[in-house]
Amino acid sequence: MFVSGEGPILHADLDAFYASVEQRDDPRLRGRPVIVGGGVVLAASYEAKAHGVRTAMGGRQAMRLCPAAVVVPPRMSAYSEASKAVFEVFRDTTPIVEGISIDEAFLDVGGLARISGTPAQIAARLRREVADRVGLAITVGVARTKFLAKVASGVAKPDGLLVVPPDAELDFLHPLPVERLWGVGRVTASKLRDRGITTVGQVAELGEPALVAMLGRASGRHLHALAHNRDPRPVHVGRRRRSMGAQRALGRGSRAAAELDADLTALVDRLTRRLRAAARVCRTVVLRLRFADYTRVTRSHTMAEPTAHTEPILATARGLLTSAMPMISANGLTLIGVTLTNLHTEGAVQLMLPFDEGAVGTLDATLDSVRDRFGSAAVTRAALLGRAQGIAMPLLPD
Incomplete structure (x- = not known):
């Protein structure tokens, strides 16, 4: 990295x-x-x-x-190819590229002034190259920090370019609505607006103790730092994912428990195959639910040992789903998602006794081999036969 x-x-x-x-x-x-x-x-x-x-x-x-x-x-194949072409333009611009998703990235252009011009010139050239070589419009925000660069691109959309000079950062940031701060969703925005706090500048004026008392220690400190444009995170190249997730929208119709279990199983199958392909293991399973009133909840469980095997991860996810069934029955479910976190490189974590993986590992390896050779639909669980498996979104490499 x-x-x-x-x-x-x-x-x-x-x-x-x-x-x-x-x-x-x-x-x-x-x-x-x-x-x-x-x-x-x-x-x-x-x-x-x-x-x-x-x-x-x-x-x-x-x-x-x-x-x-x-x-x-x-x-999806067309979107994946377009993304690859755009990332080629990114890497031709600077070797320091951190992909966030298939359609956005951070680029560090420090040190390129003598060979490539000012940041504004580099950004303008990047936009022309993406338009000429890929045929797509792209918006670019330029700033001293990751946070402010992303805010600038959001303000400049669509098909725009916005440069925030270092001596005008707070003048640009403080008049913006509180929703521009990372981590301010509907709930946090409502808490702030209920107290008459509508702009980033008003958040900055509150002071950290007041924000911590209002929103909690982690969120309060986080928003106080961002409101003053304090974001020390550099651009990382080659950093591996810290989590893997997949979700499925269910619509507004009611679904039986067996149907939800099948949806959950399909998501876990997809994620554990990605884990093994990337030579990763995980310890924590997170279940994400969205209800008919658009409220969301998450439930998580950390396993005793890291694994990439489907069965223990599926068993953990099923336990989380079972515990959430009363809420689902009361509120109606419109989206189900699974995220695997606490990831490690396979082999980097000491194994627990017994060392023998047994039939579970053999079964996973065999299924992966068949799917790699004949396609992901070549073999599936009986419970998933005849069911639409949802759309697999194109992703950056794991």
């Missing part, structure tokens, strides 16, 4: 990525509202967003908001 020195830092973020790829590849879609995905909105073009369509919204609601929208099925 390589860690950069101090910025300046670019945050480059492709605009409405999936929908933009569809508009690029089909000229008939350009300038029209486009929705990717049917039952659930996976992405929406800016023309559709102007009507209130948002990612993860139900398809029926999206069409009520924008009846003229064109709905297209997702093409």
Whole structure:
């Protein structure tokens, strides 16, 4: 892993990525509202967003908001190829690139002034290269810290460029709404706004003790630092994931316990295969649930020893789901997700007795071999036969 020195830092973020790829590849879609995905909105073009369509919204609601929208099925292979082409442009710009997702990254351009020009010139050139070589619009924010660079790109969207000079950081940041701070979601924003705190500047004026008393130690200290643009994190190259996750939107219909177990099983199967392919093991399993009223909860359990085997991870996830069933029955479930955290490199953690992996490891290895050779659908569990397994999103390497 390589860690950069101090910025300046670019945050480059492709605009409405999936929908933009569809508009690029089909000229008939350009300038029209486009929705990717049917039952659930996976992405929406800016023309559709102007009507209130948002990612993860139900398809029926999206069409009520924008009846003229064109709905297209997702093409994950096309999005993956576009992402690879964009990341080639990133790496041609600077060797210090930290991918965040398939459509955004941080780039450290410190030390490039003599050969590449100012950060603003580098960012402008990056945008032209992505447009010329990949055919997509990309927004770039430039600042001294990761946090502020990402805020700048968010303000500049769509298809924009915004540079925040070091001597004007707080002048830019403090008038923005509190929702621009990382970690401020609906609940935290509501707590702040209930107290008349609507801007980042007002958060900065509160002081750390007041924020800690209001939001808790971790969140209060975090927001106090960001409100003053204190973000010491450098751009990392080659850092491995600290977690792996997958989720599935379920719609608003009720689902039997057996159906939820099948959905959970499919998610765990997908994640444990990724774990083994990346030579990783995990200790903590997190179950994520979203209810019909859009509230969310998480439940987690840390296992006694790290593993990449499907059965112990699935058993842990099933235990979490069983304990959450009363809440699910009362509130209705619209999304289920699993995240594996506390990851380690396989072999870097001391094994516990007994050392013999037995049939579990053999079964996983055999299934992985068959799927690698004949495709992920070549062999599956009987409970999943005839069931749609959901869409596997393209990801950066694990």
